[in-house]
Amino acid sequence: MTDFFGKRWHDMGGDPAGTIDHDQHDFALWEKRVDALMVLSSSKGLMNTDSLRRVLEDMGPEAYEKMTYYERWIASVTQNMIEAGAFSPEELATKMEEITSRGDTYGAAT
Amino acid sequence: MPHDHLSPSGHPYRADDDTPLTYWQTMEIAVRELLIEKGHLSAVEIQHQIDAMDARSPANGAKVVAKSWVDPEFKAALLKDAGSACRSLGFDIGPMHLIAVENTDDIHNVIVCTLCSCYPRNLLGLPPDWYKSREYRSRTVKEPRKVLGEFGLEVAPNIEVRVHDSTADMRYIVLPNRPPDTESLPEEELAKLVTRDSMIGVGLPKHLSELNA
Amino acid sequence: MIKVRVHDRWPPGHIRTPAYIRGKVGCVERNLGPFNNPEQNAYRLDPDQHDLVRVRFTMDELWGTDAEHPTDTIEVEVYSHWLEKV
Numbered sequence: 001m002t003d004f005f006g007k008r009w010h011d012m013g014g015d016p017a018g019t020i021d022h023d024q025h026d027f028a029l030w031e032k033r034v035d036a037l038m039v040l041s042s043s044k045g046l047m048n049t050d051s052l053r054r055v056l057e058d059m060g061p062e063a064y065e066k067m068t069y070y071e072r073w074i075a076s077v078t079q080n081m082i083e084a085g086a087f088s089p090e091e092l093a094t095k096m097e098e099i100t101s102r103g104d105t106y107g108a109a110t
Numbered sequence: 111m112p113h114d115h116l117s118p119s120g121h122p123y124r125a126d127d128d129t130p131l132t133y134w135q136t137m138e139i140a141v142r143e144l145l146i147e148k149g150h151l152s153a154v155e156i157q158h159q160i161d162a163m164d165a166r167s168p169a170n171g172a173k174v175v176a177k178s179w180v181d182p183e184f185k186a187a188l189l190k191d192a193g194s195a196c197r198s199l200g201f202d203i204g205p206m207h208l209i210a211v212e213n214t215d216d217i218h219n220v221i222v223c224t225l226c227s228c229y230p231r232n233l234l235g236l237p238p239d240w241y242k243s244r245e246y247r248s249r250t251v252k253e254p255r256k257v258l259g260e261f262g263l264e265v266a267p268n269i270e271v272r273v274h275d276s277t278a279d280m281r282y283i284v285l286p287n288r289p290p291d292t293e294s295l296p297e298e299e300l301a302k303l304v305t306r307d308s309m310i311g312v313g314l315p316k317h318l319s320e321l322n323a
Numbered sequence: 324m325i326k327v328r329v330h331d332r333w334p335p336g337h338i339r340t341p342a343y344i345r346g347k348v349g350c351v352e353r354n355l356g357p358f359n360n361p362e363q364n365a366y367r368l369d370p371d372q373h374d375l376v377r378v379r380f381t382m383d384e385l386w387g388t389d390a391e392h393p394t395d396t397i398e399v400e401v402y403s404h405w406l407e408k409v
């Protein structure tokens with residue numbers, strides 16, 4: 001038995017929640033790059049704002065709580081690129097393997 | 111692992127670059143390189159997009175607001191079609207559809223996106239972290255006055271709070287009330303009074319006495 | 324102002340009609356004209372166009388006795404296929 005009636009996790013308007021945290025972080029280079037990849041892939045017709053959001057929603061509430069904003073975004077952009085046929089999962093896996101062999105930090109690997 | 115901490119361009123890496131490489135960072139590098147190799151994007155386009163986003167900031171919105179305070183014709187154009195009005199001032203806001211909502215003596219406007227984190231990013235730059243939080247997204251449509259209170263803004267009971275939920279294709283900017291005793295202030299000085307929070311609706315413009323504070 | 328009711332429907336998928344306005348009655352603030360239907364656009368399907376309508380609700384209508392300040396208002400963009408005239 002479930003009391004689910006169709007309201008999905010991301011549709012949170014009106015839900016009870018705590019006080020607002022005003023802490024702010026500066027965006028890192030890799031986050032700015034994720035942002036740019038989303039904007040440019042959209043302008044090229046490989047994805048759109050709705051397809052970005054659709055994958056984010058389907059990732060579920062756990063991803064929202066545990067992953068950072070741009071971690072979720074790169075997951076969604078990547079899913080969208082695979083769906084659009086921009087590259088295959090195999091090509092992505094090979095590329096990621098090669099990248100991790102370049103070094104232990106983002107600076108060394110990028 | 112390199113020990114010189116210099117990128118191929120000769121500039122020092124940011125601090126973020128020295129933390130252990132994560133799965134998601136690896137994925138970003140991979141997606142970027144694959145899209146470039148396959149001819150979908152170029153490295154130059156990516157850099158230009160980052161530069162364009164970095165150039166956007168609340169200062170752009172502040173110029174728009176200040177102009178609307180001194181130029182009734184511009185204000186009318188802004189309320190009719192905010193996107194076109196911003197473009198007429200030379201701001202590159204891309205394909206964004208923008209609506210300006212005006213605070214009055216009777217109405218205080220506030221912007222939220224309950225379903226995700228829609229924000230007038232092509233004018234004001236990227237949204238603050240709190241704007242994307244569960245707390246702000248959930249509560250602003252149900253108890254906006256309590257939320258505004260947490261930002262230090264008390265709205266009098268006789269003023270209507272009007273919440274705008276950016277659910278679809280529009281983005282919003284609040285046109286705050288011009289602060290008192292600023293009649294003689296030039297447009298550039300007025301712009302310095304306009305805060306990011308006043309354009310989201312969780313704050314008010316600075317008072318004249320705070321201009322150089 | 325034209326009065327409209329939002330459909331009280333709960334399909335799965337990418338839906339831009341927030342739960343808190345479904346089944347509620349509001350007034351049309353303005354019609355923004357045709358936009359791509361996100362419910363198709365999200366899946367890269369060739370999207371239909373629907374008018375996008377800004378609807379104004381009172382806090383009283385949305386939250387009833389739980390309303391913080393019943394005469395405060397919320398304006399939401401709703402695609403026309405989610406609306407019926409009252």
